[in-house]
Amino acid sequence: MISTKQLYYALAVEKTLHFKRAAEACNISQSALSTALATLEQQLGFNIFERDNKKVLVTPQGKDVLVRAQRIMAELDELEFIAENQQMPLTYPITIGVIPTIAPFLLPKVFPHLNEQYPAAKLNIVEEQSHVLVEMVRRGEIDTAIIAMPYPCDGLLSMEFWQEDFYWVALKGEQFTDQAEVTSYELSSSHLMLLKEGHCLKDHALAACRLPPQSANHGFGATSLNTLVQMVLGRMGTTLIPEMALKSLIAQNSELSAIHLNEPGPHRRLAFIIRPNYTRMRSIEALVTLLKQSLI
Template sequence: MISLKQIRYALAVEKQLHFRKAAEDCSVSQSALSTALSEMERQLGFSVFERDNKKVLVTPVGQQFLDKAKSVQLQVDDLMKLSQTQGAVLSYPMAVGIIPTICPYILPKVLPALNDEYPNFEFNVIEEQSAHLLDMVRSGEIDTAILALPYPTEGLLTFEFWEEDLFWISHQEEDLADADVVTAKELENKKLMLLKDGHCLKDQALSACGMASEKAQSLSATSLSTLIQLVIGRVGSTLIPAMALEQLLTHSSELRAKRLSEPGPHRRIAFVVRPNYTNLGNIEALMSLFKERLAKSV
């Protein structure tokens, strides 16, 4: 009979495509992992992996087995977490994914309060782009993810806790009129720099402006900090979310920020979880704390 241990080993090999690295992930010796998987394949009657001294490949029938194994592992993990729902809120570790256009701006606002109110809570943060984080939520690698909506989240639950508008950032010498707001029409002839493809903020900015992608300059920049430095260097202008304003502009007196006047909110912030996630009490506690701290920072 195939064991949960063998399933865990097999999924680790699929992830790493390397037996030694998979063994390290599972905290066992390579020989122990290899022996367990060989026995598993003997019981199955087919090879899950093809391996030689250089690489590991998943066989077609092996992929079918691994897809089902992921579902089994996920259900086992959820069963194990049932006991956590009986304990105090935020008394067990959580792995939370956060996208790069939220992570560095929200954490300084919420972590001090989180540490004060839940000093024994282990809050593990993974910073990644939206698509990767959703895959990790679906596979059970992380408990939840904090994303900016609108973004496709089929098959998952979303719990919105914040909304905000975008601000146009320009150098003071290239600023528009004295108004505190700017329209999308006014930005049409401006050199607008946005993050590279894959960052949801790019699509949200284009959508808020009703602008086609070719109207904006898509850079290889992966952070808002880089875009701000380019604005300081008078390369162009950019759009950033409200929560990032204080951190990005505090030491940049030569920059000006104007709220994008197009109907908002331009993005909504939400926790995303699997439908059968068992620790919704933890999500509710985090949402309440995050919302409170963000409200105080506005």
């Protein structure tokens, strides 16, 4: 069987047109190089080189062989490059699903760190609700997803990277807004508005407060946290938002108070979900580290 080593030696002779100099370039003895090339020519059934004591020439058949040998070695170099890069995280594009109650607040914190540490990284973002993303990960339509836990994702691995609590948002001057913390018992008397069914944030908020589903919304069906905050500003009720959304949604609204929910936490945990046999786990581990740095 023809070996890549034989092709490498043949290309060295083509470059130098001298067996001794080719052997030196390949760090082998001249006799070893000559033996390897003689075996190659025997395997091919014709000579690649004409040689005598004064010169070396490439035969017409040899030129064709050497063109193909050059192509083969270039392909092998590319395979080695791919293999080396595969060991490096975020070398290839990766598609990440993110739920709507995380994406607008997490991604602006992450991208500056990502661009600094992995400037060649290419992330494709898909924003969907948790149940959609879980199925997309299972079917291999996306590489991974960031969702809030707990959430049923049987058969998938999860890698947690952040924990946070909820904050009660109300207009300043309302009952309990002068307190440092508020309990679920105190919230039970407020007109609490949460996201519509299908958003896991609603389930997590109700679970943290130990409230039944019918205790929130009262006919409202908001699909974003920003909408809920605007409804609070419109004196339509109060709401609960996660810690990471505070700066974006509350800091610019001097009319609002954000009071920590004094119930056992963390109220939600953020995690990547991945298929157990996913082949680029190094990229996920790199993203976990990056997100932890971004959220500190």
